[in-house]
Amino acid sequence: SSDLPAGAMIKKPEGIEMKKVLLASAALIASAGFAAADATVGGYGYAGVMYDGATDDVTVGHAVRLTFTANVETDNGVSLTAFTRTTITGAGDGTETFEQQRVDIAAGGLSARVGSTHGAAKTLARAAAFYGFNDGGIIAADNNTSVLNDSGNNVLVQYTTGTFTVGVASDVAGATQDIGVRYSSGNITAGAGYASDDSWMVALSYNFGQGSVSVGAGEDAAGMAEYTGILSYNVGSATTLGVLVDSKDTNAETVYGVNVAHDMGGATLSGTIGSDGAGEIQAGFGDRKSVV
Numbered sequence: 001s002s003d004l005p006a007g008a009m010i011k012k013p014e015g016i017e018m019k020k021v022l023l024a025s026a027a028l029i030a031s032a033g034f035a036a037a038d039a040t041v042g043g044y045g046y047a048g049v050m051y052d053g054a055t056d057d058v059t060v061g062h063a064v065r066l067t068f069t070a071n072v073e074t075d076n077g078v079s080l081t082a083f084t085r086t087t088i089t090g091a092g093d094g095t096e097t098f099e100q101q102r103v104d105i106a107a108g109g110l111s112a113r114v115g116s117t118h119g120a121a122k123t124l125a126r127a128a129a130f131y132g133f134n135d136g137g138i139i140a141a142d143n144n145t146s147v148l149n150d151s152g153n154n155v156l157v158q159y160t161t162g163t164f165t166v167g168v169a170s171d172v173a174g175a176t177q178d179i180g181v182r183y184s185s186g187n188i189t190a191g192a193g194y195a196s197d198d199s200w201m202v203a204l205s206y207n208f209g210q211g212s213v214s215v216g217a218g219e220d221a222a223g224m225a226e227y228t229g230i231l232s233y234n235v236g237s238a239t240t241l242g243v244l245v246d247s248k249d250t251n252a253e254t255v256y257g258v259n260v261a262h263d264m265g266g267a268t269l270s271g272t273i274g275s276d277g278a279g280e281i282q283a284g285f286g287d288r289k290s291v292v
Contacts, residue, residue, distance in 0.1 A: 037072040037080075048133040048286010054278065061134045061284075064088045064291055078107045100150060109160045117156045119148025120167035120180030121193020124158075127203040127216025129230040129244045131259035131272040133286030139257035139274030141228040141246035143216030145199040147176055197221040210234050224249040238263040244274075251277030266290060 047062035065087045073079040081104040088096050102115035117123075127143050130136020148154050148169055158167035163184040170177040180193035180201075187207045194200045201218040211233035218226045231243045239262045246255035257274030267289035276282050 037070040039068070039070045042067040042069070043291050044288055045291045046133050046135070046286060046288040048284055050132075050134070050138065051281070051283040053281035061137075061286070063134070078105070080105050111158050111160075113156045115153060116150045117154050117169070118150050119146045119154060119169035119178045119193075119195070120156060120158070121178045121195055121199075121201045122146040122148065122180075123156065123169075124165060124167055124180035124182040125191035125193035125201040125203045125216075127205065127214040127228050127230060129232075129242060131242060131244065131257050131270075131274065132284045133270050133272075133288050134284065138272040138284040139244070139255065139276060139282050141230055141244035141255060141257070143201055143203060143218040143226050143228045145201055145218035145220040145226060146178060146193070146195060147197065147199070147221070148178055148195070195221075248277065253277055253279035
């Protein structure tokens with residue numbers, strides 16, 4: 001029997017070692033001196049109407065998001081990029097804060113991201129689509145099963161050679177690690193990822209000129225499966241049709257969605273309709289445009 005108190009956790013030695021390796025890799029890339037940084041401000045705003053079939057309500061949504069990026073590169077080709085953002089919603093209560101802070105370091109084919117970043121599986125083996133003028137908040141399909149998301153504090157190290165990329169990642173606490181690979185050949189791209197909690201993801205996409213089709217599958221640590229299918233088709237030079245389907249063991253119903261987006265030059269007008277995981281109709285119509 002164990003002498004540990006109830007609820008005590010044992011950190012896996014391999015998890016701690018993985019974290020040390022990733023942090024050391026990031027430090028090695030950053031070992032050169034840097035000149036003055038170039039800073040840029042970007043962002044966009046959106047506004048539109050939404051219908052929620054669960055409540056039979058029509059509401060108005062609007063927000064402005066500002067992004068802040070600073071980049072510097074050494075004479076020997078090592079680059080460092082820092083990023084953060086803030087989102088100003090319709091509440092207007094002054095509670096907006098900076099979020100998604102991260103630092104990227106890159107040299108040649110090797111790169112490291114520390115802070116708000118997805119893990120290797122979600123970065124390299126994801127098939128996802130998010131429909132709606134409000135940052136894709138109307139209806140979505142996503143095969144993500146990873147707990148290493150950009151809402152956390154993680155380390156991601158990747159190496160790319162040609163069309164092949166391999167990545168490894170860990171949260172900074174060393175609790176969960178994952179590995180991912182992605183390879184492209186012609187119009188086909190395939191990716192796969194596996195995590196220390198036994199979750200996995202695979203994705204396959206094909207670009208056929210006028211559009212693309214993607215499929216994905218995954219299983220989370222609890223053994224709950226997810227399957228996605230996404231079609232994007234360019235109806236004209238400025239109009240794109242999107243269709244998605246998403247089946248999750250955690251949902252009562254299969255998700256379906258259709259989106260039409262039209263680029264008006266500096267702004268995108270989109271209309272979305274679909275059925276969510278509870279079988280309720282969701283719809284939205286609005287525009288999104290650059291504000292900086």
